[in-house]
Amino acid sequence: MASRVLRAIPLAILVFIVYIIYTGSATIYDIVTGIIAAALSSLLMANITIEKPGKALNPVRWGWGIAYAIYYFFVAEVKAHLDVTKRILSPSMPIRPGIVRVPYRVESDYAITAVANSITNTPGTVVVDIDPQKRLFYVHWIDVASLEPEECRKQISEDFERFASRVFDG
Amino acid sequence: MISLTLYYVLMAICGLGSVVAVFLAIVERDMLKAVLFSAIQSTLYAFLYYLLMAPDIVLTYIPVSVGLYPAVILFLIKKTERFEDVEMKKGVLWATGLLSLVFVIATAAVIAGKGIGPVPPPDVRFLAGWYLATTFNPRVHLISAMAPEGVTSIVWDYRGLDTVFETAVLFLAIIASVALMRGVEHKGVYDELKHGMTLIGKTITKIVVPLIIGVGISIALHGHLTPGGGFQGGSALAVAPLLVLVVFSKYFFDKVKFTKTKALAIRSSGLLGVGLTAFAVLIAAIFLHKPAYILQNQPRVGAPLGFPWKGIDGVLLGGSLLSFNACEAMAVCAGFVILFLLLSIPERYVRSVVVGGEEHEH
């Protein structure tokens, strides 16, 4: 039970923030009911959602998370958006689509999800399927530059994995 | 005036769009597509309700008609047939569709031209004015519900008995559905690789479900202050278990030991809460030797007892509305969970239990 309460803490903070923002006011009534709602929903879901509560409260991981976000939004997304926009607007429409294998090396579920979502969220690459046993993403790529799995990994997901493993793994 | 015209233009677009969506939903032979068109119609209706200044309805209608109801129909299609056996001529279809659109616009023009159309009147009926004036008015304390949300006040205070009976109808419909599936118990072992959707979907669902629960509780507990309430919060809450059911599969509920019986217990305690709140003032009055009504919220003429409507620091509590909303949300949510759990039992298994004996006759 103690570990369940400990696990619930990071989740409860998240739910409380969303509760207050959704409610749109912060009187005593909102704060009290918000704490009740956060405690209820986080205790209910704690064992399902969170495995190691220490990770979510570690400031070093948050630092790496912010670095990940900055790299992701200002470098990866911008590059990918401009690339696909060029492909859409150019009259000849230069696309070479195909589904390639991209191996991953990150460990935890959250890291795998973060990498997969980063891949899908950058235009030009969509994760079609995931094989947890072979540790492979199947990625639909708008411009297949290589058929070698390692080469694909280098071009698509290596940078994401480097950040994600520091934020979520270990 | 331009903004007002734009407002009505949006309304008219929603209306015409819903005609197209309904037409396609009705004539479509493939039920999957029909459900999709019906969901488009629901979305347009939800937008229309928003424009018609009914935020309470939007908050129930979106989870119910855009979330729960297509999910249920999809379950139904999976368990029965997907295609409808009917022949229709393409030409007749298109002519009917176009004619309905032309009919709408032409009749609307006629109505507006004659000047007798359903122009939104500048005023509401006298009764509505009365409701609005007494929703939250400390000056007429003896006839006011003392909660700023007009719709919830009517639902639980002015027409409370009505709502209690409607809750009973809901309860009976669910009990009847449970009775149809009597004797069916199905358990399985949850396998992370085999059941449900991919790892990515599961991980994100893990994060989103607590947020949905938080928002659902917020809708339920602020029902007396802002648009929302028990029904709305309950149907929003019911989306969370549905999401778990679809993404993680039914067997996940077996793994965390959440059974139909537990849901039934939660539902019954919610209904018990509704009942207790309805009688609370009466019971207190019996002990204090004072007169009181059933479903009494605030003090009335000749009945001086009531729930507190104001807490510390001027916080509005809404009297009995708060308790009604919380209990009703619990009951509605758990009721839908029971039905989803029943719907998700594999059809092959149910068949062996329910019609096992009767099939031999054929």
Next chain:
Amino acid sequence: MSTEVLSFLFSIVFMSMIVNTALALYGVLARPSLVKKIIALTILGDSANTFAIMVGFRQPSGTNPIPPVLLWKPTPSNIRYFISHAVDPLPQALVLTAIVIGLAVTLFLVFLTIQIYRQYGTTDVRKVAKLRG
């Protein structure tokens, strides 16, 4: 002029709901599939609910209507403004319960349809009638 435009646009919504009701009635009465009947029935219910809400709608001259929620302190002037601008809360309260009960009834119909499919192996009412013979 302008009121007539507004009236025309509002009438379009009104007539759309009438046509939707007619189409849904056709679906309930003439379509053979029980699944289609359930879909049509919910559309019918939703259209009726929209009618009820439209009955309670109002257009205070010059400004927009407001939802029936008193967002300010209950001073006499605020309450007067509220009464003269808010839409009718009664149809909304009725529709609210109608929606949830409609869903419960739909769920019951879904279970009945599944049961019929189990017994007769079809959801086509014409075939079901023949099988009962």
Next chain:
Amino acid sequence: MDPVTNWVLVILGEILVSIGVFFDVVAAIGMLRFPNFFVRLHAATIGAIGGAFVPLMGVALIAAGCDFLGKYRWFIAGAAAVTGVLVLMLAPVGSHLLAKAAHESRAAVVEPKVVDFLEEDKAKEGGEQ
């Protein structure tokens, strides 16, 4: 806050919203021009990130820079930001599951294509069993 900061926030927000408009138009053109379902998903991604996440962040900045909103200012900003983050989390899951379902049920063909390793691996596994 002082008016200069407010102005900076509002102008930054408006720039982000304009970027969002541009990407929405591009995504719409892409949806029309691209040949099949899987390639269209890339255009949809532009619509979800460039066309929804970025303008929502812009709305958050504009709301944060508007003094006249009073106490609702930070709630509108927060709501827009939370909605943006939810879009960021949920849109890729939606695209991924749609793509997986379409590939598994063969509702959409991967044509034109350079290569389809998923199809090959599935065929190989089917052969082994």
